[in-house]
Amino acid sequence: MRLADLVATSQRVGDTRRKKEKIAALAATLSRLRGAETALGARYLAGTLPQGKIGLGYAKVFATLEIPPAGAATLTLVEVDELFSRIATDSGPGSGRRKEEAFLHLLARATRAEQDFLRHLVVGELRHGALEGLMLEAIAEAASAPAGAVRRAQMLAADLGLVAQAALQEGEAGLARFQLTVFSPVQPMLAQTAEGVDDALARLHRCALELKLDGARVQVHKSGDEVRVFTRNLNDVTAAVPELVALARGLPARSLILDGETIALGPGGAPLPFQVTMRRFGRKLDVAEMQASLPLSSFFFDCLYLDDESLIDQPTEARHQALASATPESARVPRLITEDPQAAARFLASAFERGHEGAMAKALDTPYEAGSRGAGWLKLKQAHTFDLVILAAEWGSGRRKGWLSNLHLGARDPASGQFLMLGKTFKGLTDAMLKWQTEALLALETHREGHVVFVRPELVAEIAVSDVQASPHYPGGMALRFARVKQHRPDKPASEADTVDAVRALLPVLPL
DSSP, X not given: OBHHHHHHHHHXXXXXXXXXXXXXXXXXXXXXXXXXXXXXXXXXXXXXXTTOOXXXXXXXXXXGTTSOOOSSOOOBHHHHHXXXXXXXXXXXXXXXXXXXXXXXXXXXXXXXXXXXXXXXXXXXXXXXXXOHHHHHHHHHHHHTOOHHHHHHHHHHHOOHHHHHHHHHHHTHHHHTTOOOOTTXXXXXXXXXXXXXXHHHHHHHSSEEEEEEOOSEEEEEEEETTEEEEEETTOOBOGGGOHHHHHHHHTSSOSEEEEEEEEEEBOGGGOBOOHHHHHGGGOSSOOHHHHHHHSOEEEEEEEEEEETTEEOTTSOHHHHHHHHHHHSOGGGBOOEEEEOOHHHHHHHHHHHHHTTOOEEEEEESSOOOOTTSEEEEEEEEEOOEEEEEEEEEEEEBOGGGBTSEEEEEEEEEOTTTSOEEEEEEEOTTOOHHHHHHHHHHHHTTEEEEETXXXXXXXXXXXXXXXXXXXXXXXXXXXEEEESOEEXXXXXXXXXXXXXXXXXXXXXXXXXXX
């Protein structure tokens, strides 16, 4: 298939807000793919590269806007994939320059629409409204397969391309081949957000409350003496965490898959900042030295597989029992089962006092929904809010096409009178808010760079964040984590926005 055919589908999907029309357009294209193109096309339409990050950053990718487009569409999906594979595997002296040159050569062979598609695909910003859930429905329609079978296969395979290929080439029988097996990681189950303890108990009733640790999510697989550890992104980090490997090897089970967190703890067991834990996962490390200076402690909260039996379809309570039988209490996340609001409130308060992010509330009767933000898991966190100034906004795509969506946020620097950018967010915006802010921001426009509209720093927004972390990517040396728009504050002048120092006060002190 030509790349142009896929790009045309992407544009059709982005141009409609009707879910059925999106699914129909995606299904029609998927059904035309053949052989290796099937997995490739499904991944591209979902906005992902099979190679992952290929060593081309945002600035380099969008510095190519002046490349003249080709007059005709000639690129095929296989050709594009082969070139991306060469870019991804290029290493050694001069590899950065060679990667850029190869990408420029690709863009020179692409039409204007193809260029735009490729740039956004490389940086992971192909937002045309074809999220994974929609793609799974399109695969089911294209293959005439049950949607439930497709969703389950994706849960176990964690690879949309493989699922599309199995469904379209073998139907339901191909999908049935995907089973939970040791050393094949699955996407982690995620949580929705509760407004507080009362909201969580109203939704779940009697439930399990667990400490919410701000560490690195890990999935531990064991068979005999062989152990492998995967991150939430399914990357194999076994070599970086020898103490976790040793812990798993010492467990009595013949085979198991555990879900949990590994975290660096300070004196007295207080959690160190997330960024400190992540030092253990750098690219070039002396693992033995890092283990000695920054040991990790691991705590598990779920058991997905035990002694050759898959437990993902078992209710939470049964999986908890399996976890208790397979691990010592010291290796499990502290838990309280209750329906008492006062007991739950005390548990949450204790979590904050001990320096943790908050708590998780988990229904006792739900299966493990891998890769899904299940209603059976709710997170209870302490949100912080800042009044920040909007410095720029990016045009949305898919359902948000035609509206300014992703906001660039800045805090006031009293010393210079300028606003320092701290991050971006498009979360929390309703349709009404999108419409209002688009009109308001266009009235403040100063200039444009590609899909970004820069504005006079006058409009303030109230932003909720989980915390702040050190970052070299922004002028202030810090970045917002999990930022979400609560409301616009047109009543508040930019001169009254929160200062850089107010935001920095939330920044944890990192040990040397």
